[in-house]
Amino acid sequence: MPTARRIVHEFLERRGMTTIFGNPGSNELPFLAELPGSFKYVLGLHEGAVVGMADGYAQATGRPVLVNLHAAAGSGNAMGALTNAVYSRSPLVLTAGQQVRQAIGAEAMLANVEATQLMRPLVGWAGEPACAADVPRSLAQAVFEAELRRRPTYLSVPYDDWDAELGGNALVTLDRDVRRALTPAETDLATLTAEVAEAANPVLVLGGDIDTAGLLPRAVELAEHLELPVWVAPSPFRLPFPNRHRLFRGVLPAGIGALSDRLAGHDLILVLGAPVFRYHQHVPGPYLPEGATLVQVTDDAEAAARAPMGRSLVADPGTVIDALLGRIAARPAGRRPRFVPNEEPATAPKDLHPEQVFAALRETQAPGTTYVVESTSTNAAWWRQADLRESSSYFFPAAGGLGFGLPAAVGMAMGRPERPVVAVIGDGSANYGITALWTAAHYGVPVTFVILRNGSYGALRWFGGLLGTPDVPGTDIPGLDFTRIAEGYGVPATTAADLPELRARLKRPADGPRLIQVDTYLTTPE
Known part of the structure; x- marks a missing residue:
């Protein structure tokens, strides 16, 4: 019968997760044994760098990535880098080796005590298999949770589980698949379309999720179609709009009052693919300028739920962009260059500016x-x-x-x-x-x-x-x-x-x- 290790390796191979970023310790070696030739193990010398590399890889490819950490110590080293992966919504699947099952309760050296609690609340899901037979299903859940939540997950596996021979029920994991779709209701699309069409001075605010989803070209098309000025939401981790485009107004400041001041005069603020808002500096003031209505469209349910103002629609921003393009007539643009030139760079009295x-x-x-x-x-x-x-x-x-x-x-x-x-x-x-x-x-x-x-x-x-x-x-x-x-x-x-x-x-x-x-x-x- 196949071992838990062989089934998990095949599951990862079928899903294209054959690049593993890690820094292994003794607990992780049984998982890495007999790794198929199609896999590539990328070694980092510190777990913070390992997670940073995996975060970059996940953002570049748009796919979940497996990270192999060493028990509690390695997991702790990775937590600083993990915060960035959480807010970039990178689907990292963090695995950590656990002591053999009979040694966990006695807290033997390298036992990961209460392993499922260690990485919370950073990860979206954390687990440890109840028995060796549950290892393949648990790993599959970690992958699917990362994909569905767009947030890192964490799985601790006792290292004696990997050699366990498993029966037929474990093999059904290989055929598992989970999909996610967020199509807004027709009534929501109709309401939003009417609001944008009827607004006297609407403005578009875009977040990094637009670029993550490959929607930058469509966002440009929407802005040009409706002649909307475009701001980027504060503290962007990706750029969702060309920064020298004639409609680009800049990156919004990360203070409540300062941000509100920048949006003054707009009656409708349409936010696509961003939280509302990632503030940083404490600059008191009203959340919104006087007379403004805010509508947020995001596929991040948590970001929608925690927003302090406005109306939120949990949906695929791409579907909403397509609806607005198809339902609202284009507005005249005039004869202006599409991109504006850069300013002359500043100089400094000493060293390079x-x-x-x-x-x-x-x-x-x-x-x-x-x-x-x-x-x-x-x-x-x-x-x-x-x-x-x-x-x-x-x-x-x-x-x-x-x-x-x-x-x-x-x-x-x-x-x-x-x-x-x-x-x-x-x-x-x-x-x-x-x-x-x-x-x-x-x-x-x-x-x-x-x-x-x-x-x-x-x-x-x-x-x-x-x-x-x-x-x-x-x-x-x-x-x-x-x-x-x-x-x-x-x-x-x-x-x-x-x-x-x-x-x-x-x-x-x-x-x-x-x-x-x-x-x-x-x-x-x-």
Whole structure:
């Protein structure tokens, strides 16, 4: 009879989940034994980097990804990175080895005590099989829960279960399939269509889920069809609309009062594929400007339920976009250019201004480049100089947790090798996921890592001013040399001292990982 391990391997193979990201320990070895040749195991040197790589891979491919962690210790190491995967709604399936069953109650070394509670409330579902015969079904549930909820799941498996021989009932798991569809009712579509058609000054607010679902081109079509100004919801983890499009108005601020001020004058605020709203800084004020109505369309039932204002429709945003395109007549656009040019980049008295770096990237990299950005103090400079027009062009840590950028870039390059990947990382952020450089070097992943070195936690300094605490310690990080660190991990690295040198280095094709360190002027997020 087949073992639990063989059945699970075949289930994963049938579903195309043959790339596993992990950092194994003793409890995990029985699962990894006899791994079929079609599988690829991607080793990371720290569980935070492992989850970051898997998050990037899942966002690049749009498919669930298996992550293999070591018991409670490895799971704990992964939790910081897991927060980003939760808010990017990445379907990660986290598995962790558990001690043999008879040793769990006695809390033997490496026993995962109350394993199902460890990763909550971050994961959408957590389980541990009641017996060896339930391992295949439990793993299948973890996969389906991740797909249905669009949220990571967690499964702890006692390692003596993998060798158990199972009967026919376990084999039926191989033929399981679960689908999800959210089609809005005709009455809801009719009501929304009438509201948009009759609004005097409607505005469109888009979230990262639009890009996740591949709806960026349709969102552009809708905005142009109805001549709607477009804002991106605050703290975007993906870009759902081209940022140099004539209808693009920018990224909404992450404070209640400031956001409301930006939307003043609009009578209908249509939010597609975003929570309402992911605030950050505490800026008091009304949720909505006077006279405005908000309608949210999202397939995330939790986001709809927790929204503090407006009306929410839990449905596929793509279906709603199609309905609005088909039911409302096009509005005249006039003769205007579709895209607007970038401003001249700002300069600085010392070192390069981040805008100069971003302008150099725009001018030297291919139009379809994927950018993974984790430099929070330079986001205003980024949006002034970036020119992103394609789907899957921009990724950012969805929960604001540092350590996403370096590993996520590696995972994205593995998941979509046909597109060049550039990681734009601050020197403060880089330290959190630095071990991903080894994985990039070991597997020859062609990523360009651009490290912006200003010797400071720039965003933290900005928050110090915002909170009236400008004199706190721990905001300076001098003395870091990422070229030497990168070379130690096996990644070729150079320093660009000026703009001509930076442009020359960026123009060279990347046939493997490379790191370019640039000293930059300290800016603030604005």
